[in-house]
Each structure stands twice: as C-alpha cells, then as structure tokens.
Amino acid sequence: MKYAVTDEGYYGNFGGAYIPEMLYPNVEELRERYLDIIGQSSFQEEFNKLLKDFVGRPTPLFLANRLSEKYKASIYLKREDLCHTGAHKVNNTIGQILVAKALGKSKIIAETGAGQHGVATATVCALMGMDCIVYMGKHDMERQKPNVERMRILGAKVVPALSGSMTLKDATNEAMRHWINNPTDTHYIIGSVVGPHPYPDMVARFQSVISQEIKAQLIQEIGNPYPDYVIACVGGGSNAAGAFYHFINEEQVTLIGAEAAGKGVDSGESAATTVLGKPGVLHGSKTLLMQTADGQVIEPYSISAGLDYPGIGPMHAHLFETGRAQFMSITDEEAMLAGIELSRLEGIIPAIETAHALAVLDKMEFDKDDVVVINLSGRGDKDLDTYIKWGKY
C-alpha cells in the first residue's frame, strides 16, 4: 500500500491540510467522518443505486477497432462520456452530495473549469433539493457557454471569478472564500483530487468505480483484469485517479497521465505541471505547483478549461515522484487533432480535456498484443465552440 494516503493525509511528500483556521473545523469534521459515512451500508446502497439508475453505470468498455488498427494494439475506451451529464465528474458529486446530507449541510458550493463539475454539482443539487452556487472563471464562462446555461437551467447560481487569469484556480479561490464566509450550513464539493485532506482521498474513492468496472469488464473481454496501459488526462487528476485506482499496486500496469502543454512546455503558455512545477502549497495541499522562484503561482494556460490549472493532485505528484506513473505533455494542437481523429475513426467527439489522453497514442510504440485502456473522461458537446474556432476539420 505504498501509494495509499496516510492517516495524516500524505502521499509521500505531498498532501496534508494547509488551511487557515477559519476552514479548519469544516475540513476536520469531514476528515473525522468521511470514512465512516461512506463505509456505511446504507450509504453504499444509495450511492450505487444512483450510479446505476441516475448516472447510467456501469459505463461500457468499448473496443475501438479502427483506432486499434491504426495504433497497432487493442485499444479500449472507458466510456465515461456516457455518464449522465457527459463526464466522469458526476461520480464524485453523487458521492459528495450524500456526504453533505449525512453531515447535515443544506447548501452546496463548487468551483468549475470546463463547467462539467459545475453541471454535475448543479445536477445532484437539483436531484436532492439543495441550494447550489458554482464559481467559474469569467474566461471559462465565455469558452464553455453551454455549460453555464445548463447550470442555470438546473437552478444553480453561477458566479464569475474575476481575479487572476479568470480560470479554474481563481474559481477555486472564490469557492474557498465563500466557504470561509459560510462555514456552518455549506459543504464545498471540490471537483478533483485536489484541496486539503481528506478531499483528494475522498474524491479518488468516489471515482475509483471507473477502474473497478474496467477490471470486471476486462475479465469478460480478455479473461484478465489487468491491461498493459491505462491512459487518462490530468487536470487536477480525478478521472486519472479513478482510472488508476485499482491498478496502482499492480506494477505491471503502466499508468500514463496526459497533461496540457498548451502552446508548448517552453512557450510560457502551458499547464504541464510535472514539467514546470515544483513542490508548493496551494488550495490546501502540498503538491507540484507551477510557480515563480518567489513562490507566486504562475497563471497556467490550456485550450481546455478543465486542464487549465497550475497544480495536480498530491496523489499524482507522488505517482510522478516515485515514477509509478508517467506523465506526458500534450499541446493544444496535438489534442485537437486527436479529438478530430476519434470523431472520424470511432464516431465519438471527445471533450478537449479527454483529447489530450487520446493524443498520447501517437507518441507510443505498442506491441501488437498490448491491451490499452483510455479513460474517455467526457464528451465534446460543451466544446463545439472551441472545435469550430479551431476550424481544422
């Protein structure tokens, strides 16, 4: 279990809970209770029932024949894009809204980048009849307009974050400030494996259903639960955490995270944290962080709002430091081309975040009997504007 979180919330050198006192009682309450709450059979029953009947799980594991032919390996797509709301994010929001109810909270806040987590949060709030406020960078509200309106239709209030580069980091700052100002009745549903302990572990547990299903589905498909590769994109790292979770201690499975290189890792407009980051503290945890020598956070850039974040979750920082997972940097251009390729070869338009994972294929040399699972974290409906603006199809 050398990759598991410690009781104090550390993954190796990363993790912990670096928060001002105003947040301490809330985070501590969550830390003390989350394992008990999610371990209860009534919780598990309700969680699993909602995943099945509301989200539509299990999601298929699809053998992508034409993609397999092109890259000369057996390539499977884990179809998280078929989850209700269009991405893996809802696995976590279902879990956290049930935790919030168990904690007696009546209001929900969230941050969002691509808007998928915001939509997934607004959705479960509508389902459970809870008030919902979502913070979203103003820049992201512009590039993910359909998701802003989806949240509003679902009854959520969307508040623009106006500081910094007006993207995910700034939305997270605003959500944390809101929580400081509303500590008693509000639960903060963080959307990735980031934030103070216990969030990274809690979110990873809720997303771990992805790799749990992959194992069962691979037994059906190939008679063996272990693929040779699991590939996922990494913004904060929740879909990757879910796809890696049950394979982490199986060293024969190669784990690959795809980070957003933006316009190139040396361009000054990038979000490739494992290349450009150093250990630091942001949003409550110690992790790899893009920052200046003075410790000021560098504004990241990616064409995909969901990967446009200057850090990665502490679990991934640890997987990187130990070499257990490899991380690859994918440029905007490479991702867009991979997104178009999947559309043409398999009839699936992926989210641009997800397209970063697909772009890894072109950089790999597989053996022809390799089994490769790509976590198809979300669908591209929300990204049509970006595809259209990019134009090369």
Add this chain to the structure above:
Amino acid sequence: MENRLKTLFKKKSKNVLSIFYTAGFPTHKDTVAIAQYLEAAGADLIEIGIPFSDPVADGPTIQASNKVALDGGMTLPILLAQVKEIRKQVKLPIVLMGYLNPVIQYGVERFIKEAKAAGADGLILPDLPLVEFQTHYQSLMQAEDLCMSFLISPTTSEERIYKIDAASTGFVYAVSASSTTGAKGDFQPEQLAYFEKLSKLNMQNQHLIGFGIHDHQTFSKACEYGAGAIVGSAFISMLEKSNDLEKDIHLFVTRLKKGN
C-alpha cells in the same frame, strides 16, 4: 534585548492598536515610510503582509493590494531588506504575516532566521498547520526568540483554542467573524457573545481581535473584550486613496483611537 512583542504585552494589555498593511503597497518604496508614520501616529504594533498571488483568506481590498504589490515587483528578499531599513528608526514590534508558499520557497528555517536578524519580532503564517509548526519550527523559533501567533475563529472549539494558545507566543489572533478580511458594519450580537466567551477563557496569551475592525466604534468595542485590535483592510483602503501618506496615516490612527 527582549522581544519587542513580549515587552509590549507586558506593559500594555488594553487598547493595543495593531495595523496591518501589505508590503509594497501602494508602491514598492512605501513599506518603510508607512512604518515610520505609523509609529509617529501612535500605533502599537505593525503587521506587514507578504504578498501572495492567491490570498484565499482575504477579501477584495487586501487581494487587490497583493496584486499591486506583486505587479510592482515586491518579493520576500526585498521585504526583509526593508524590515532592516525600518529597524534603523522604528522601535515598534514588527510581525510578518503571509501565506505559506512564498515562505516555503524561500526556505522556512532560513526565513525564520533572517526575519529575526532583520528585526522582526513575530510571524503569522495562517495556513501553516499547528502540528507541522510544532514538529519542525517551534524550537527554532524559541531559540531565535521570535514569536508565533496562530489564528482562532468563531468556529474553533474551546479545546482547540487552548491548544492554539499553548503553541502561540506574543499574542493570539482572534478572527472576529467567520469571514474573509474586510468586513464592514458593526459587530453582530453573536460576535459580541464570542468576544465575551474569549475574554473569559483562561488563555496564557493576550489576544487581539482582527477582521472587520474599520473605525473608532469597532476598534473600541473590540478593545472592551481583548487586549486590542488589528486593523487591515480599512487602513489599506485609506492608503489607496491617499495623496499624503504621512498626514493621512496620522489622521487615520488618531480617529481610530479617539473618534472624530
């Protein structure tokens, strides 16, 4: 020489006025002068903020001052040099306050030693976990005779207040409300009840009440319950508008203490 913060609280346990401002605001060169003007105007204690790109515990005023300071090129090494400069003339206790990340990049031990050498008397690092302080830095800070103030908030349990008090030296920073910095308006009854509760606890340290102290009324109310109070956002708003820092700082401090 004894730590100036400890000396202050030995001599004075009522109406202590602490002023917080962001290093490098309104401009890079003002950090030193503001400290001098504050001493001349009659403040008791100076807290200087280390600017950070992502100040999550701060409201709009202090956020904006952080951004202006960083855009103006403010850094931790520059601030330490300025503290040295301040120390040539100013005798007031100086506390350096900041988010953890810039301090980590500088090196926490190195920062502790150099802050002390520059003439600082205390530190406040709101996102440094208590346990991490106790295991890694407490003995060094004791050896350097540098004080550490931790925050408590209205949602902090009594048991934890005592833990925080035991780890703190100099004073305990009592946040007045569940809020980010910069609240306006008068205190609510539940805040007064919280101040009352704090004043009856048997803490080893004096406590200063901060967040939302913005005029004579809120300052004197806070002083009824604690050893004094900390004014930040209101001071920074004044700096932002001022054309004559010396005169306006004098006026600001006088009004806070005496009313109009």
